[in-house]
Amino acid sequence: MNDFQQIADRVEIDALRAEFTDAAMMRDRARLAALFTPDGVLRMPNIPVEFTGREEIRTGGERLQSQWDFFVQNSHPGAVDINGDTATGRTYIQEIVRVLDGRSGQNFAVYHDTYRRLPEGWRFAERVYEVRYVDTTPLAGSAPGPDDQAHGAAEMGAPVEETAVADDFAVPVSAERLDRTVAALRANGFAAELLDDVAAARVRMAELIPEGASVFTGASETLRLSGIAEDIETGGRCEAVRPRVLRMDRATESDEIRRLTATPDVFVASVAAVTETGALVIASGSGSQLPASAGGAAKAVWVVGAQKVVPDLATALRRVEEHALPLENVRAQAAYGQPSALNRLLILNAEPQPGRGTVLLVREAVGF
CATH class of the missing domain: 3.10.450.50 (Nuclear Transport Factor 2; Chain: A,)
Incomplete structure (x- = not known):
């Protein structure tokens, strides 16, 4: 050669x-x-x-x-x-x-x-x-956020925009970040779809739920505000678990309630945050919705507004504590006469069962 x-x-x-x-x-x-x-x-x-x-x-x-x-x-x-x-x-x-x-x-x-x-x-x-x-010494640094970028620009004498100061957990993220999140979710085994608005999510949800299936809808402002909860619970196409459970006696039928909510054919809910690395973060006061999400339901569908996308797990946990929990406290106080609490936290890093978990990521903000 x-x-x-x-x-x-x-x-x-x-x-x-x-x-x-x-x-x-x-x-x-x-x-x-x-x-x-x-x-x-x-x-x-x-x-x-x-x-x-x-x-x-x-x-x-x-x-x-x-x-x-x-x-x-x-x-x-x-x-x-x-x-x-x-x-x-x-x-x-x-x-x-x-x-x-x-x-x-x-x-x-x-x-x-x-x-x-x-x-x-x-x-x-x-x-x-x-x-x-x-x-294995813990890393002291992190990926740069808006504050770090602003500080770095100031060090070099560059003008700093006043808007680059903190996360706004109520604002939808960019199209680029949404695309990155969908790709990461798919890589982690979730079926992930990017939809334009809640109207498209309602149509897609009807397609995903088999007629006659037992469907448990988690307590969620996203489902309520989008109209998805009403579609499922009053539409008559499926066996809606939540209305049935609300009519049951918690003192004498608690075991049956637990079985109905833990193992439905389909579980429909939202999440507190989704990371750009493709993980779902779910917070709960009672934990009643977590078994179905974790694997009890045959299929699970999570509807997620674009404002819930965060860069990483650390930011996701901060979003739960600083944004979602205060808003849920207000809702719980009005609905139940007592505040909520961050008693249980579920992190879904991946979906090992192909086709089981679907994330409908909506380009607009919905829920909190």
Whole structure:
């Protein structure tokens, strides 16, 4: 093989390794999987996981990705040894990560690579991830928010807009953030749809609920204000659980009430927040709606206004405490004569049963 071919091969292999990091950072698991040969293997003994074949690499990577709150990978190409249509090499890695349960840290690692030339170019035949150093000291920083950006601009002498001061949890987010959220939800196993308004959500809800199904509607301002609760509870197409439960005696029929609300055919509700990483956050005072959401219902549909989208789990929890709970307190005081409470919190990071959970994300604000 001539020197020119050797140089061209090294350039292409370096581009392959760089694209792996880019696909990981952009959370583009389909593109990342396509960088492997059809029978390629990704081994990470320290985690430990092993994925074989492009589809397993894609879906396995999506499961791992669903746990991230924050992730950065820096890569430095190492040596490459080319032998015809195969090659070996190493890539040196530094990663900074925080997962949704709050754990964080950084590590240094090495990818031990085997490459193979295919008609479409060089691909990974195998990547073996070896961790050389781990530091689990909690990260002190975070992704920059409006306050950080404003501070940084001021440090450099740039004008700072007065509007970039705090989150407004009542305002719908941008179309770009909605698209990103839908993509993340789908990657995490949810069926996610982006709808223009609540009228479209009402039409879609009627299509999703089988005629004659038992349907439990969670207490939700989103469902009430959109008209979805009324459609279900008075429309006659399905067996509405909530009106039936409200007529039952809580002293003598509590077990039957519990069974009806925990295991309906379909559970319809909203959430307190949805993260751009594809997680749903549900808050409750009594917990009566949580079993159906968590897996008790055969199917679940959550209707979510665009103002409930937040960047990450930390912001989602802040939205619950600073925005949703005060408004729910006012509603509960008027309806029940007592304030609400944040007694139970459910976080759905992913939906392991394909087709079970559907998120109808509406471009306008609805509920709180």
